[in-house]
Amino acid sequence: MNDKLRELTASPMLLAPNRVWRMYKGGAMIDRLRGFADPKDSEFPEEWVGSTVQASNPGTHFRTGEGLAVISANLHEPVSIKTIIERYPEEVLGPQHVKAHGTSSALLVKLLDAAERLIIHAHPTKAFAKEHLNSCFGKTEAWFVLETRPEVEDPYILIAFKEEVSRSRYRQMLDEQSVDEMIGVMHRVPVKAGDVVYVKAGLPHAIGEGIFLVELQEPTDYSVILERSCALYQFTEEESFLGLSKELTLSNLDHRVYTPQEVQNELVIKPHVLRREGTSTETRLLGYETTECFAGYRLEIDGEFSDTTDGRYCVLVTLGGEGTLVHAHGELAMNPGTEVFLPSAVGRFFYRSNRRLSIFKCLPAQA
Ligand SMILES: [Zn+2]
Known part of the structure; x- marks a missing residue:
């Protein structure tokens, strides 16, 4: 085990x-x-x-x-x-x-x-x-x-x-x-x-x-x-x-x-777009500027979009669309309601959407 x-x-x-x-x-x-x-x-x-x-x-x-x-x-x-x-x-x-x-x-x-x-x-x-x-x-x-x-x-x-x-x-x-x-x-x-x-x-x-x-x-x-x-x-x-x-x-x-x-x-916190690639975006909804307690991001993805755990874990919730999360050891289907816990050890990965993927990404307290 x-x-x-x-x-x-x-x-x-x-x-x-x-x-x-x-x-x-x-x-x-x-x-x-x-x-x-x-x-x-x-x-x-x-x-x-x-x-x-x-x-x-x-x-x-x-x-x-x-x-x-x-x-x-x-x-x-x-x-x-x-x-x-x-x-x-x-x-x-x-x-x-x-x-x-x-x-x-x-x-x-x-x-x-x-x-x-x-x-x-x-x-x-x-x-x-x-x-x-x-x-x-x-x-x-x-x-x-x-x-x-x-x-x-x-x-x-x-x-x-x-x-x-x-x-x-x-x-x-x-x-x-x-x-x-x-x-x-x-x-x-x-x-x-x-x-x-x-x-x-x-x-x-x-x-x-x-x-x-x-x-x-x-x-x-x-x-x-x-x-x-x-x-x-x-x-x-x-x-x-x-x-x-x-x-x-x-x-x-x-x-x-x-x-x-x-x-x-x-x-009331104003979102801020951090990254645009084609029609895909990563938006910071609330970050460590507001509180050290957590951070929330929204990803809207058409096609492929790279990401990394960057030495910490995160939690993902798929809010819409359809696609996969592609990592070093395989793939995971992402459909509305799919929830994923991403350990720090995962490292680099990317999302691939078949239908515009909408993902909520959550980070823990600042380390
Ligand atoms: Zn409360």
């Missing part, structure tokens, strides 16, 4: 589907991307791509191993990416990465399709997580909107405070669960396909209904639950504050007041 595992680290790994239970409904768009005959919303609205993170669903919804991505093609039994990394960290993650982050993948990638508005929540900063949660990672995240549902007229997200909200006033809103008031003090930002939103750890936020996106995050599942009632679950106060005292956890909440212009300048 060990030799077989080591051999695997030299080639791109085809990820098995990995849907995760959440406390809201959605997921039909993920089904549709995959080409399912009957796409439908369910309690599995998220796909965790290449994940090494255990989902920490509340109460009786906790399942050991949920969230961990596996590969299964050509293997006697499935093996998790986490296991392969722990066995061969340098081959998979790259030496620089291991130096900086040990055997952590330092990234969590999700496809998230919200049929309904998500609850208002926030995430711990790195500093808070280090001090109080014994974790090197908090949960800064970013949203890359792929599509919005046609029946939703004004797709939007909620983020950051738009007016001065004292800690005592917010505490009162939470205690009373005055959701309208909580929404009223936040920016409501219209979004459309192609938009990129940077969600700094500590900021209150929520994704509106009808939004299908790629989400990049620090590799944890820590959430501070501000709005406790959602469609499929009612959080207790105990479950809402990371197992810490309410005062302590709420001290992590970022009360900075953003003007609409500041939201547009600092939290």
Whole structure:
């Protein structure tokens, strides 16, 4: 088995589907991307791509191993990416990465399709997580909107405070669960396909209904639950504050007041085309200029387009078209919904499209 595992680290790994239970409904768009005959919303609205993170669903919804991505093609039994990394960290993650982050993948990638508005929540900063949660990672995240549902007229997200909200006033809103008031003090930002939103750890936020996106995050599942009632679950106060005292956890909440212009300048990120070859393009959607936590790129490919792992690993999600990924040891078919974990040891490779390939490429925390 060990030799077989080591051999695997030299080639791109085809990820098995990995849907995760959440406390809201959605997921039909993920089904549709995959080409399912009957796409439908369910309690599995998220796909965790290449994940090494255990989902920490509340109460009786906790399942050991949920969230961990596996590969299964050509293997006697499935093996998790986490296991392969722990066995061969340098081959998979790259030496620089291991130096900086040990055997952590330092990234969590999700496809998230919200049929309904998500609850208002926030995430711990790195500093808070280090001090109080014994974790090197908090949960800064970013949203890359792929599509919005046609029946939703004004797709939007909620983020950051738009007016001065004292800690005592917010505490009162939470205690009373005055959701309208909580929404009223936040920016409501219209979004459309192609938009990129940077969600700094500590900021209150929520994704509106009808939004299908790629989400990049620090590799944890820590959430501070501000709005406790959602469609499929009612959080207790105990479950809402990371197992810490309410005062302590709420001290992590970022009360900075953003003007609409500041939201547009600092939290809505403008894509930047890095490379054009004929009609193919590589676009940086959000890079290390914005955060050291992760980076997201979009590749649109006609014909052949070269690429390299460049000493680090990456995760690919095919969003459209049809083609192959050609590497030193063979080829891998790329169709809508195909997810690939590319170990650092792969080195140079190229894409070949039969029908304009659209690929989302995710890189982990800067090393
Ligand atoms: Zn969040």
